Amino acid sequence: MQPPVVQPAVVLPPNAQPAILQVATPAPEPQAAAQPQPSARGSLLGALVATGYGDLTVDEIIDLKNNGVSADFITGMSHSGWGRLTTKQLINLRVFGISAEYLRKMREAGFKTLEIKDVIDMRLNGVRPEFIQAIHSLGFGPYTAKQAIEFTSQGVHPELFRAFKEFGFTRVEPAEIIEAHVNGIRAEDLREARTYGPNLTLKQIIRLKQAGVI
Secondary structure (H helix, E strand, O other): OOOOOOOOOOOOOOOOOOOOOOOOOOOOOOOOOOOOOOOOOOOHHHHHHHOOOOOOOHHHHHHHHHOOOOHHHHHHHHOOOOOOOOHHHHHHHHHOOOOHHHHHHHHHOOOOOOOHHHHHHHHHOOOOHHHHHHHHHOOOOOOOHHHHHHHHHHOOOHHHHHHHHHOOOOOOOHHHHHHHHHOOOOHHHHHHHHHHOOOOOHHHHHHHHHOOOO
């Protein structure tokens, strides 16, 4: 049996350094160019141009700014369905706290005629567009803004109109509607009156209510 062969030790020179394995580091991937961040504040001038108001005078733009008309307000109003409003109308809507949603709902409520000043008047008098739309959808009207304000100021609700429709009173004058409400006419009163006779008019039913018969 032959003795194992012993390999001679490798002797490094005195100043030599052991070899170090170099691992290639991958080149960093190119970074996409930084995108400009949108301004936290909407640009009034940009909104004016985008919504078709690029022809205003400097004085008009300053008036809008001084009255609190912002880029968001301009943009919202441009989607309300009213087309291009004048700078005075925009300022009035902003000053009286009219939102674009309220303006849009009033336009969709089915009024006979309607202008911006009418919407402002109704807002100041607490008219709810969904109430008027419900009344119109029952087949009454169409009413004017002034009549809607009268209904609201007297506390007339769509429920009364539903009662009228149920009992066949579909041709009722606004003044008579208010009179019926003021005298406390309800669906049960109409129902009781019908048990006496189907030909009683609303005016006659109001008189019976006033006399305490129903």
